Amino acid sequence: MSLSMHQASVPVFLQMLNNLSAILDKADAYARNHEIDPEVLLNYRLAPDMLPFVRQIQIAADLAKGAAARLAGVEVPKHDDTEKTFADLKARITNTATFVQSIQPRDIDGSEGRDITLTLGDHTLSFKGQQYLLHFVLPNFYFHCTTAYDILRHCGVDLGKRDFIGAI
Amino acid sequence: MSLSMHQASVPVFLQMLNNLSAILDKADAYARNHEIDPEVLLNYRLAPDMLPFVRQIQIAADLAKGAAARLAGVEVPKHDDTEKTFADLKARITNTATFVQSIQPRDIDGSEGRDITLTLGDHTLSFKGQQYLLHFVLPNFYFHCTTAYDILRHCGVDLGKRDFIGAI
Numbered sequence: 001m002s003l004s005m006h007q008a009s010v011p012v013f014l015q016m017l018n019n020l021s022a023i024l025d026k027a028d029a030y031a032r033n034h035e036i037d038p039e040v041l042l043n044y045r046l047a048p049d050m051l052p053f054v055r056q057i058q059i060a061a062d063l064a065k066g067a068a069a070r071l072a073g074v075e076v077p078k079h080d081d082t083e084k085t086f087a088d089l090k091a092r093i094t095n096t097a098t099f100v101q102s103i104q105p106r107d108i109d110g111s112e113g114r115d116i117t118l119t120l121g122d123h124t125l126s127f128k129g130q131q132y133l134l135h136f137v138l139p140n141f142y143f144h145c146t147t148a149y150d151i152l153r154h155c156g157v158d159l160g161k162r163d164f165i166g167a168i
Numbered sequence: 169m170s171l172s173m174h175q176a177s178v179p180v181f182l183q184m185l186n187n188l189s190a191i192l193d194k195a196d197a198y199a200r201n202h203e204i205d206p207e208v209l210l211n212y213r214l215a216p217d218m219l220p221f222v223r224q225i226q227i228a229a230d231l232a233k234g235a236a237a238r239l240a241g242v243e244v245p246k247h248d249d250t251e252k253t254f255a256d257l258k259a260r261i262t263n264t265a266t267f268v269q270s271i272q273p274r275d276i277d278g279s280e281g282r283d284i285t286l287t288l289g290d291h292t293l294s295f296k297g298q299q300y301l302l303h304f305v306l307p308n309f310y311f312h313c314t315t316a317y318d319i320l321r322h323c324g325v326d327l328g329k330r331d332f333i334g335a336i
Contacts, residue, residue: 003171003280003298012302046214046322112171125336130171134180139333142310143317150318154214165307168293 005071005112006105009133013064016145017097019166020057021090023149023159028086030157038086044151053151055081057089060144061096067137068100070116071129072107173239173280174273177301181232184313185265187334188225189258191317191327196254198325206254212319221319223249225257228312229264235305236268238284239297240275 031038042054051059058081069076077099083089114129118136127136149164199206210222219227226249237244245267251257282297286304295304317332 002278003173003176005171007298008171008176008302012306015303016307046318047324050321110170127336130175131336134176135183136333136336138180138306139184139310142307143314143329143332146311146314147318149311150214150315153218154322156215161311164311165304168295168299168304 004105004109005129005133006103006108009067009071009108009137010100010103012138013068013100013141014097015166016141017061017064017093017100019164020060020145020148021093021097022166023152023163024057024086024090024093026159026163027152027157030152030155031086034156039084041152041155041157042084042086042089044155046147046151046154050147053148054083054089056144056148056151058083058092060141060148061092063137063141063144064100065096067133067141068103068108071111071114071133072103073111073114074103074107172273172277173297173301174271174276177235177239177276177305178268178271180306181236181268181309182265183334184309185229185232185261185268187332188228188313188316189261189265190334191320191331192225192254192258192261194327194331195320195325198320198323199254202324207252209320209323209325210252210254210257212323214315214319214322218315221316222251222257224312224316224319226251226260228309228316229260231305231309231312232268233264235301235309236271236276239279239282239301240271241279241282242271242275 027041028038031041043052045052066076079092079095083092111129116127116129116132118125149159153159195209196206199209211220213220234244247260247263251260279297284295284297284300286293317327321327
């Protein structure tokens with residue numbers, strides 16, 4: 001057994017997307033039980049110049065989707081950022097997970113040296129596949145997953161570390 | 169070139185420990201410039217039942233140290249949780265990075281199937297090396313790094329995503 005690019009990406013994304021989906025259920029239930037307009041939680045930020053909860057989830061999903069597609073050398077599916085409810089965000093995550101799961105080991109293994117180019121605004125970032133996954137995608141993916149969790153915890157949603165890490 | 173357990177752990181930890189060290193400098197400067205007692209930031213929490221900043225850093229450091237040691241099959245160095253200042257936390261991170269850096273590819277590569285047993289309170293967790301790294305250590309490590317960052321951002325420290333991700 002040796003570590004592969006597929007093992008270091010697809011199951012990692014799926015685990016965390018699954019955890020986020022369960023976290024969204026808890027946030028939705030919290031809003032209902034406390035008669036909080038869900039939009040308050042969806043638009044909550046930890047600082048005025050940080051992104052709101054809804055964007056944290058959208059970006060986490062896009063990082064997983066983009067990484068799976070780019071490492072496999074297929075087109076990145078387009079998901080519009082139109083979510084207005086927790087149910088919408090759950091659907092976004094389900095769609096993302098379905099795509100990520102469609103990427104097989106044979107599609108992605110051996111992509112360590114694949115050239116990956118990202119355009120972020122005016123910046124162009126160039127990576128090899130392994131560097132892209134380990135030093136760009138995973139820290140960013142976990143950053144947005146954690147910040148989504150932290151926003152909900154700050155708002156009082158009853159979550160614990162096990163909700164974040166999931167079943168081991 | 170194929171992905172190795174060393175590549176997926178040691179350089180990943182070192183990159184983020186380095187970023188955390190620079191973030192601590194910014195937090196220290198912010199406290200000085202705003203005449204905030206550093207202890208206020210060190211003890212800040214995003215929710216009453218979440219851990220304070222100082223613990224987020226200590227735990228992130230311990231996850232890196234523990235993973236490097238356990239995957240290499242060497243004793244985990246003991247670092248006491250005695251930090252009272254930003255300088256103390258920077259020293260903790262430096263000591264951690266020095267140890268992590270001492271673990272060479274030959275020490276850790278091939279540890280995918282190594283049996284790893286963790287005792288957390290009353291719970292015993294058993295993993296294979298690869299599962300331990302990808303599904304326990306990395307999500308937890310990034311969780312605590314991100315939450316440390318989120319606490320400082322919530323407190324107004326002038327940080328951006330680039331401080332978290334570091335040079336790419």
